[in-house]
Amino acid sequence: MATTWVDFKQIKADVTIEQVLAHYGVHLRPIGSTDLHGRCPLPMHTSSRSRDSFTVNRARNVWSCRSQSCMQARAGRPGGNILDLVALIESCSIRDAAVKLHNWNPTLPPRRPVPAIETSGEANTPLRFALQHVDSRHPYLIDRGLAPSTIRTFGIGCYSGRGFLRGRIVIPIHNEHGKLLAYVGRALGDQAPKYRFPAGFRKSQVLFNLHRACATEVRDVIVVEGFFDSFAVHQAGYPAVVGLMGSTLSQHQADLITSHFDRAFVMLDGDEAGRLGTAVVAGVLAARMPVTAIALQDGTQPDQLTSAEIQHLMRRYATTTETEAR
Secondary structure, eight states: OOOOOOOHHHHHHHSOHHHHHHHTTOOOEEETTTEEEEOOOOTTOOOSSOTTOEEEETTTTEEEEOOHHHHHHTTTOOEEOHHHHHHHHHTOOHHHHHHHHHHHGGGSOOOOOOOOOOOOOSOOOOOSOOOOOEETTOHHHHHTTOOHHHHHHHTOEEEOSSSTTTTSEEEEEEOTTOOEEEEEEEOSSSOSOSEEOOTTOOGGGOOBTHHHHHHTTOSEEEEESSHHHHHHHHHTTOOOEEEOSSSOOOHHHHHHHHHHOSEEEEOOOSSHHHHHHHHHHHHHHHTTSOEEEOOOOTTOOGGGSOHHHHHHHHHHHHHHHHHHHO
């Protein structure tokens, strides 16, 4: 009997996961430019609680469903590629799934363009010096609610030396190995720019505080936007916190998070940019790990919350996450 020969690699390159979903009549809502989210279409998904647990990353052509019942039925696997998806829906082998895709290819809906994955550029070079003349007792830090222990831990203070950071609060930035990469300067008042970064510094290559977060050996990480957000969350008793230094997530930053931690809590600002950033960041990470998005009140930032308020939020969302996973 003749056997149909198919090239698995070529099938995965020729067919998009969106085309497969359209073939089965599965409709998901977009999150950001590359991710989709919605109800799980797999026949083994039996949970009525874990709704909207199915996530697709168009750029990588992969999917995941983190519902505990669904994962258990799939031997603990969180997701896969288009061949895995068809094999599960059709209850067939991977090879049979490839044959089906090969036969469907001419009749599938047309491909939609996928935005290119953000690249991070070259790595930042470690500094060969450390700033002197840094006043860690400056009143600005106390006014921002920082405890002396937090100030010492992060090595921050007002810089009185020469250069473009003079008269600003300087914040050291390290890579995941703890090597000093740069200092950023925060204005003491409302003057612009609020933050000054060294020329050529690539924020997309770094997660603020990652080396300290990794040292805790905690497997859950809290993702925030800024430096003072990181200080506040750390001071509240959650040292496994990293800062994006903005509301966007680069591919390299996503790789750093997923390679060092098992679960992420995304706590971005409660403004329009923060809410959009939360949807995109959570969507990207959810394709690779369990993610909980923490919604702050309108106009609220993590660094404006007291330690007790942060603790209350974390307890509430951690409990919700555990309940949904059952």
